[in-house]
Every structure is written in C-alpha cells, then in structure tokens.
Amino acid sequence: MSDTTDEIFDEQPHETGDTESTGLYEHLNIKVDKNQEPLRIDKYLHIFRQNSTRNKISQTCRAGNVVVNGTPVKQNYRVKPGDEISVLLTTPPRENLIIPQDLPISIVYEDDDLLVVDKAAGMVVHPGHGNYDGTLVNALAYHFEKNGQKSDLDRVGLVHRIDKDTSGLLVIAKNEYALSYLAKQFFDRKTKRLYWAFVWGNIADDEGTIRGNIGRHLKNRMQMAVFPDGSLGKHAVTHYKVLERFRYVTWVECKLETGRTHQIRAHFKYIGHTLFNDERYEGNQILKGVNLPKYKQFIKNVFEVLPRHALHAHTLGFTHPVTKEEMYFESPMPQDMQAAVEKWRNYTAD
Known part of the structure; x- marks a missing residue:
C-alpha cells in the first residue's frame, strides 16, 4: 500500500514523499522543498528516515539505489531545491528475537x-x-x-x-x-526466476500470459484475489508454458514479470486452474476429472505423496553484487513432486 505524507523535520521545511513498501524493502519518491539548503544526501535521507543508519544509507548509495533527477548519486551529493529523489531502502529488522537453531538446510x-x-x-x-x-x-x-x-x-x-x-x-x-x-x-525485475507448478485441468494453450491486479480477497482475508479492472490491488503479470499434460492436471513453467504475494496461486485460480492440492485456494479437492471411485482413490493417493501445494522455485539468476558475475542456479524437482509426476504418467498411460 502506498500513501502520500507531508513530513516536518526540526531543521527542514516539509517535503512530500510517496512510499511503497513490500515488507522487505521500501521505495521512496521525494520532492525536495524549494527552501532546502544544500545538504549531503546521506544526512538528508538519515533525517528523512530516522530508522535508517548513515551506514545503511551510504551502502544504499553505493549499490546505485539512490537516484536524483534520474541519475544515481554518491553519498556526498548535495541536495538542492526541487530535486526529485528516488530511493530503494531495505526495511529495518523486525523486533522478533532470532534464536539460532541447528536445522537441516x-x-x-x-x-x-x-x-x-x-x-x-x-x-x-x-x-x-x-x-x-x-x-x-x-x-x-x-x-x-x-x-x-x-x-x-x-x-x-x-x-x-x-x-x-x-x-x-x-x-x-x-x-x-x-x-x-x-x-x-x-x-x-532483472532477476531470472522460473517456477514449476502443477495445476488442475488441461490448459488450452501451450503458452500464455495472465494479467490482473492482485490484492487481498474482500471476503477471505487468507487469500489473494485478482481484480482485472484494476480497481484494487497491484499490477501483476504471469507468463506460463506447458511442460507436460496429465489429462486432468497440467505441469506448467511460470515466469513472473511481477512479484506479488501468492501471485501464481491467485492468477491460476483466476483462470480456473487452481494449484494442485493448494488447501488455501481449495485446490485440495477434486476439481477436474471423472466421478468414479477408481479416479477418486487415485487422486487421494497423489495427495498423499504430494501433501502440499504443487509449486517449486526451479531457477534463480542474478548479478553478483561484488564480482558483477552473472550467477545462475537450478533446483531439481523435489521428491514429492517427482512421485506425483510418476503416478500421473502411469495413470495417463493406462
């Protein structure tokens, strides 16, 4: 959610700032007041966001995340009246005490x-x-x-x-x-990410794009919903490609153009192809197929080998912050999803 605020500082005239927060980082758009005296931008931003240290702001500048009038600037840049500042700040740590635990990862x-x-x-x-x-x-x-x-x-x-x-x-x-x-x-959106998902139904097209704003469901607050008219939510785009068809379930590869909460889950439910065994979005019911005892037992068996929604972050690519090397990683299909694939392949072969 974004909001526009007028903030008053002890030593500064007021500025107008638009803020958008994702929970992990915060995007600020600031228009510097016409009466502003020249001031180093790291000090200026420290006053503007007092929960951020000077070191944090300095590192934000180093990373190229402080842009003035369309150009990235260093921490010693002096702000001037009328400057338009765009900042991407990582949010402060939460107050939860992090207890180290020896867990398998x-x-x-x-x-x-x-x-x-x-x-x-x-x-x-x-x-x-x-x-x-x-x-x-x-x-x-x-x-x-x-x-x-x-x-x-x-x-x-x-x-x-x-x-x-x-x-x-x-x-x-x-x-x-x-x-x-x-x-x-x-x-x-410069990272390279692909997801694998199993969704209910036989998707008509081999490739496609799902567009529609995503926001909190108006009745079920545990779900996200699609608002195609753009009246609510945030812009969201998901590209998909069919990898394999299992008659009543389809294995798809998803590329996210945006990164909204539950984006893949909400978008595929919106087009009538809910994620397989996604309890929150009613995908843990038999949504496609025949009304026969043998088929019902088969789906029950697949639910048992895959006891969670069928979504896997398969690839991840990004530029290394220090070496500037292009990094790329692939994660193989986990055992539970692989077991489900084998069952479907055997089923469709019969």
Missing part, C-alpha cells in the same frame, strides 16, 4: 557476500505470528554462528521470500551492501 552456494539456499517445502522463511522458531532464518543464524560469521541484520538479509509450502531457491545477503544491490535487481 541445503546451501547450494556461499561466499563472503551471499548464499543461495534450496528450501524444503514445509519450512517457514522468517519468524512471525504462529511461527516463532524452526524457520529458515533460525537455521541460517545457527549456520553463521557456527562458522564464526557475522550477519549484521536480524532478518539475515532476506531479499525475497517464498511460501512455507513452496520449495526451491532463495538468495540471502550477508551484508548491507549486498542486500541493497540484490534488492534493486528484484525491484527492477
């Missing part, structure tokens, strides 16, 4: 600036209401502590998140500069 890459994790389904990414421990962040805190590494962020540098029951790849930053640099790539 799969780290597929690690260096001094970041690591990439292949998250198992069922693991919550970050502590929150109802999940105060046992999360990926608790496991990472233990990993850093065990290896004598220092993470200067309580939330261990989360750049993006995936749902508890979604498996697959996540990148985690180890320092403020890496966090700012990676956050900018996600915000600018």
